[in-house]
Amino acid sequence: VVVGAGFGGLEVARRLQRIDVDVTLIDQRNHHTFQPLLYQVATAGLDTDDICHSTRGILRKHPNARSVQATVVDVDFDGQLVRTLDGGSISYDTLVLALGAVTADFGVPGVAEHAFGLKSGAEALHIRNHVLRNFERAARSRDQAEQQAATTVVIVGGGPTGVEMAGGFAELFDKVLRRDFPELASTPPRVVLVEGQDRLLASFSPRLAATAEVRLGQMGVVVQTSTQVAAVNAASVELNSGEVIAASTVVWAAGVKAHPLAEAWGLETSRAGRVVVDAQLRVPGRSNVFVIGDLAAAHTSNGDLIPQVAPGAIQAGAYVAGLIAGTADSNAQFHYQDKGSMATIGRNAAVVELPSGRTVTGFAGWVAWLALHLVMLVGFRNRANVMVNWAWNYLTWDRGSRVIIDLDEDGAQNTNRVSD
């Protein structure tokens, strides 16, 4: 039984396709989400369907696998049972926990109520709806302060997600919405990126971080480093400097913590709630329970925690599948291979850092970013859709996906923060 159809869980199921084992892949959603492109859904570059793929569709050609849509609430490790929210239970011989991570608010008041996280297609869609609704509201207003607040987006967290998001919004505002909303000509929309450390992209070299900051500045993004958020309110953000930014949209990209269920189940956890595992990614004392991906506190050969990135989850999934299938040396330890880091900063610009220390920036980096994301996307249809959308956006300076989809049946406005 594999819990979680993200990068890690899906890799386990796929690798066991031709092996004589029965695989049950459980996820709370009926689809896999390609999280690296969620920000493009939020900024109207892509649709959720382009980056999500039905789990049943993925497993259709796996005769030994079945997909179950259910929310796992408990695990009886002694009885070898996974319990689900609907009261059901599924028994296992071997369990792989790949529940991923959730947004961490670090105790900052108002984040849970007023800021958007970005972990699911639904959250990305809510951000897009919310921003577009606010532009419509601003266009009807005659109060310039209200217009400014309605068309200001504050992104908290200057890691790759925050940087990509800031670039995405800057392009959407400057190239698309400025033309769509002539009523707002005298109130240019604002994108503010707030980072607590003294520079953006802490996991990249200072030179690349500086490149990203300069580029964002050229795109009109206001970057505020060494700045902590003290509180998030319904229509403003309070900074520790005392400054208050009036903004109707706050996106919280400041960090994640491991899924809290594992801790609730009594599994030993380390930093940010990640489950302590041995060198074979097993829960100590439970040889038939593996934990992989963002949920696991696995270490590199240098003793560092493996970063919470897609390659870490995919490599762990492949490794665990090898142990389960018996195709890998049963004594082999998990070795994480660093594949480098990349972040795009809008059209024709990206920063790429390879494990060798080599860096690529500008157009070449951007093309590398596009190619890698296309290759990693699940499903040919999704790849084709994304490619067409990107080509369209690039050639026309347009964004096709800027429609407001009301998810509430009565069409009522959604609250800022939506959890699905």
Ligand SMILES: Cc1cc2nc3c(=O)[nH]c(=O)nc-3n(C[C@H](O)[C@H](O)[C@H](O)COP(=O)(O)OP(=O)(O)OC[C@H]3O[C@@H](n4cnc5c(N)ncnc54)[C@H](O)[C@@H]3O)c2cc1C
């Ligand atoms: C906005 C964003 C951008 C990112 N960009 C990049 C990037 O550019 N490059 C990169 O390498 N990494 C990126 N990451 C990180 C990467 O997506 C994660 O490291 C990766 O998804 C971890 O894989 P996983 O399998 O551990 O968890 P996930 O992929 O998160 O999968 C966890 C799965 O568990 C399911 N689940 C959760 N709770 C339950 C439950 N109770 N019951 C049943 N199912 C449940 C979820 O629905 C989900 O499908 C990004 C992450 C985010 C959020």
